[in-house]
Amino acid sequence: MANEYIGASVFYFNAEGIEEKFVKSxxxxxxxxxxxxxxxxxxxxxxxxxxxxxxxxxxxNVTITLNYNGDNSIYDxxxxxxxxxxxxxxxxxxxxxxxxxxxxxxxxxxxRINLTNCFPVSYTAPEFxxxxxxxxxxxIEVAIEGFKIERSTKSLSx
Numbered sequence: 001m002a003n004e005y006i007g008a009s010v011f012y013f014n015a016e017g018i019e020e021k022f023v024k025s026x027x028x029x030x031x032x033x034x035x036x037x038x039x040x041x042x043x044x045x046x047x048x049x050x051x052x053x054x055x056x057x058x059x060x061n062v063t064i065t066l067n068y069n070g071d072n073s074i075y076d077x078x079x080x081x082x083x084x085x086x087x088x089x090x091x092x093x094x095x096x097x098x099x100x101x102x103x104x105x106x107x108x109x110x111x112r113i114n115l116t117n118c119f120p121v122s123y124t125a126p127e128f129x130x131x132x133x134x135x136x137x138x139x140i141e142v143a144i145e146g147f148k149i150e151r152s153t154k155s156l157s158x
Contacts, residue, residue, distance in 0.1 A: 006110055010102045013064060015095040015118065018074065022067040024137055026099050029113065029147065030060040059146060061121060062097075065139040068126045074140050078123040090119045097142065109152045117145035 013023040034055040042048055066074060081090035094117045101111040124139040 006101045007104060010104070010106055012100045012102070013066075013098070015077070015097040017095070018077065021071070021074070022069065024065040024067055024135075026062060026064050028060045028062045028141075029099075029115075031147070032058045032060070034058055059144050061141050061143050062115060062118075063139055063141045064097075065137050068136045068138045074120075074138060075123060075125070078120040078140060081119050082121075082123075094119045097144075112150045112152050113147055114150065115142070115144045115147045118142040 011023070011026070013021060013026065034057075035052050036055040038051050038053050040049045040051050064074075077093065077095070080093045082088060097115040097118045099113045099115075100109055101113075102108060103110050119142060120140050121143050122141040126136040126138050128136065
């Protein structure tokens, strides 16, 4: 399977305790090193000496859009972390999240992206429109502390 292109639509999502969800998209995954410009000082003739140095690493929030089927597990996760007017238990409700891409045979795992220490920061409820032919969706945006991309050749039959 080396060098096989991966179909963007052949993937699976899970978060600890939230499985078998039909996911429409996962967007926003990224990392950035915020370089700083540091003035080291001023030299002969007033020449300013600058040096760019690595700054804080920043992980983008990730948005997961799911086809809604009446299962409220995504909404319930959000409420556990962000219910207004009550104790917010976001730290104890962080989850490991995985997005797994499969080869065209739909049984061989070729890439796994593991997101660490995720908690929801926003939730978008299903919207209804009588003129729309699309499936109803819900979306959750999660803050992450890191991610790791792993290559794999694990078959679902293993």
